[in-house]
Amino acid sequence: MEKTSVYxxxxxxRTVVSDLIYFVTKDTYTHAAISFDRELRTMYSFGRKYPHNPFYGRFKKEAFDTGIYKGIDHLPGAVIELAVTQEQYDKAWxxxxxxxxxxxKYKYNYLGLIDHLHERPVCRENRFVCSEFVYYLLHNSGILDLGVSxxxxxxxxxxxxxxxxxxxxNLKHASPVYRSQTDLFTNSVLVVE
Structure with missing residues (x-):
């Protein structure tokens, strides 16, 4: 069976919403996206439509040189590679x-942020926050089951x-727009400060 990967x-x-989430959760990472290519040229998630307006969220394509990422030099983050079958990859796509x-058709799940704080397992049709969307794709394609709502x-x-x-x-070093000719993805974890 042919294997491939999703990321x-x-x-x-460093946005107001991200800082607020960090203040409440103390989580290292406050945003999630999914990419279907090793170079991370295009990522998909839910987030703000306009970089300077945190109150209008939606489904969006992301890249490290656009939107809220444009103009910043340091973006702390991590990339997780999940090995998947071609069938799972095709289903996720x-x-x-x-x-x-x-x-x-799809909206940002603002109420979901409140539900999450109160640990209420409530899913709203066609409404997502970033991590809920990524999990939706991974779970419904048979790639990942975390056992939670x-x-x-x-x-x-x-x-x-x-x-x-x-x-x-620094995810800016993971992006082909910013990184050198050297491939940063190896079989071991690469930490770049």
Whole structure:
């Protein structure tokens, strides 16, 4: 059976919302995205539509040189590689394609942040926070089962996944836009300060 990989990208952007989440949870990482390519050229998540407006969230494509990441030099984070079958990869991509085709159908789950603080397992149709979305794709494609309600998954929770942390440090160095010719992904963890 053919194997391939998907990548969970965890980060802690220095935004008001991220700082608030950190203040409440003390989690190292406050944002999660998923990428289907080793180079992390395109990531998918839920977050703010406009970089300077934290009150309008949605499904979005992300890249390290756009949005809230543009113009910052240091982005603490980690990349987890999950080995998957081609069938799982195709199913996850099929689920993602629905978001790409009908992005207006999906909204940011603001109430989910409150539910999460109170540990209420409440999922709202077509509404997601970043980690809930990543888990939705991974769980419904048979890649990952963390045994909790999707709305209770935090970015930090993904560190429990059976995958390899292939990068930890400044995510700006993990991006092909910023990194040198050297491939940073090896079989061991690479820590870049």
């Amino acid at each position: 969970i990208v965890l980060s802690r952007p 099929e689920l993602l394609s629905e978001f790409l085709t009908h992005p207006e 999707p709305n209770l998954v935090r970015p930090q929770t993904f560190l429990q996944a059976e995958g390899n942390i292939v990068f930890e440090g």
